[in-house]
Amino acid sequence: MEWQFDNERPIYSQLVDILKLKIVSGEYKPGERLPSVRDISSEAGVNPNTMQRAMQELENQNLVLTQRTAGRFVTEDKERVEMTREELAEGHIQSFVKLMEQLGYSKSRLIALLAAKIGEVKE
Template identity: 40%
Template sequence: MEFNASQPIYKQIVDDFKKRLIRGELKEGDKIPSQREYAEKARINPNTVQRAYREMENMNMVETLRGQGTFISISEDKLEDIKMEMAVNLVDNFIKEMESLGYSAEAMLEILREEQSRRKEAVISDRV
């Protein structure tokens, strides 16, 4: 995984796990790498990994069992919350950026609709 150096690395680790959960790459009960393995593989400070794992434990995403490792442990509700939170974050960013360019809410919706129909056509023309 490549990190963006201008964002907190521990947050990027947490976000990466969130995305993989939402995409279904990781499921309840799956074992994730130990902190040391993760640090070595990603070549980042073990203290940072520790911070990310601690954060995920506090958020009830993972559970560390002594001597066994760290496992995904998340309720359906929690997963939905995370999914929603990420969506809201993305939309929030989008709106902020668009507002800074002077778009109104209506204009944004207009653009979104247009873009969506354009994409659909593109998919259809690809098939043809």
């Protein structure tokens, strides 16, 4: 997952999404120690305060936790990670379905199209 930003949404909320994806995809593993805000900001090319705010949001959502002296860690709660995966998937599906509706697909036609296309995708 690259640190790429669109021009419509606040950078902070895009950081939250990218960090979640990194956790869900296993790039940051459960229980793993995260890089410091300074290092991760430099990697992402963003303001450290914005990164700090995104981390704080992940903390509020119990995806990461701070241990006073040792730093910041990804949660070990695999169910919490799984929940985030589903949340992200749901968001993507919703916007996909909306777009397909705009393209004129009925629900049954969309399902048929998906079934056919997924069949073509190699595992």
